Amino acid sequence: MKYCERCNLKVRGNRERCPLCQGLLKGEGSENPFPFVLGTYQKNSLFFRILLLCTITVGIVSVAVNFLLPKSGKWSLFVIAGIGCFWLNLVLVMYKRRNIFKIFVWELFLISALCVLWDFATGWNRWSLDYAVPILCMAVMATLTVTSRIFGVAPESFLIYLCLVLLLNIAMFVSLLMGLVMVALPTVLSACMNLVLLTALLIFRGREMLAELHRRLHM
């Protein structure tokens, strides 16, 4: 075993220097008691840095071109907003990448909010509330139903995701009643689909669903 004369103690392993005083060790080395493990560096950060640089460059160039061609309108603002939306979505996906179902549900909320904002900024033609949000809801519910079958997700988790989508559907329905939504069909369809799916869960898995709600809501 190696020996540190300064600290007056034996050191296991094959290292050159004492881990306490960093002095050179004497004697024969032995097998290392712990493996060397590389830290959890951000391995793919280079890709994201390049992407960030590219998107920012596009933003700067479009502002510059827009500045040189003032008669073409303020279109560069939309380019910048688009880049912002792209990054918001990318960050969300990266953050929740280990759970594909959470990506679907979170993306539904994020994209819905962004659609409403874009609609508002481009003259409030109501396309977001009339079509985009309810169609997104239906798409996400369909995707969740199919993928949860494929990946064999416990129906309890599926219930929670459906309840979250239900929150959005309720908000949409309230907007419909308040007269914010002009075209009723997509919203009503989406609400129906949500209710049918929930009812199906309750009919086929009722006891498990109640138990799950009991667990999730215990105080």
Place this chain on the structure above:
Amino acid sequence: MKIKQTQWVKLDKAARIFPCISSKRDPNVFRFACELMDPVEPDFLQKAVDQTLEEFPLWGSVLKRGLFWYFLESSSLKPKVQPETKVPCAPIYDRDVRKLLFEVTYYQNRINLEVYHVLTDGTGALQFFRSLVTCYLYLRYQDIEEIPNLGYDASRFEQAADSFQKYYGKQCSQKPPKAPKAYQLRGGKNPDNRFSVIEGTVPLDQMLFCCKEKKVSLTVMLASILMNAIGMEMSHKDKERPVVLSVPINLRHYFPSESARNFFSLMNVRYDFSSENGNVEEILGPLKEQFKKGLSEDEMIYRVNQFMTILQNPITRITILPVKDFFMRLGYQVVSKTETADISNLGPIDLPEKAASHVKMFDVFASKDGLQLCLCSFKNVLTMTFTSSLRNTNIQKNFFRTLAGMGLPVTIAAVPFSQEEL
């Protein structure tokens, strides 16, 4: 149609805080390691883990988030034994991935068990680990007639009991005074949220002999040496604040309980370097007094109640989880300002005689943002392991040099940070 019955339990009162305060810096993961005479055989280890899990059904749980609290839900996930490829005490719980709250890994002669503190405390995990090691040795060598009863005969209900709930409500006469701010260790942190792990071993009999000479217990002795090691690094200005060591207490010693979950509490011992010069001899006396007082029945009852009064509060109960997370983290930051470092003694570990002959030593350590010393002993080997998030290892150096200065043969080992160190 087959209806699957999902079992679930509420978190015990001490565990409730862990998911809220866990971070990359301190994921609240601790590790038990056992060094055998021969290299580990993964196949036998896998079988041993599977068998042990049957005895400890709660360990097959996953942690889930409710609207108000986290809870443990039974799962059919099977643990997979793997070679050690992660840094020690890396985060185990990931709220986006459904997985078990413990991991079993191996490296050469070592079996490692890493546990998320939500599942159980050190004593609870040690029951599991002893069973695991004994079972492995039984399968591997076949010279042990049968897997012996390890003196742990709790029923599954006793194992899963939340003992805080049971002993809540006993009246205690006084409330300890509010703790002042303690001296805080400062300095650069390790990159990548890694911990520097330095493990030291000394012969137990020689160490106990030193303790007997001074008429103190092993914990008091090592706590004094640690305090002194911290004191040596303090500037004159630093000494305005006391050094406070936080010591976890196994409440099973004071309240009858066979719980395999968390049942521990924390006690603080302090020493003020401003009024006294402080060397190990001088620190011993006051510390011995504080340990004696801190372990009195009154203080124990107070500690059990302490957890409960906050958690039973109606306002706490109806607060939704994200808000709770925030306030718990805030509260934890305030509390952590009242302590300098941790010292935790798991005590002697025993195995059945035949199994013990295949084992060299045990080791235990825990993640900590700051500095923590964990102790355990097996046969005649006392293992003292420091984990620290700080780059500077002078306190560890002072500590082990003090031991060496007492004439003890110290052997240390450290987890390497870079390839060059090897």
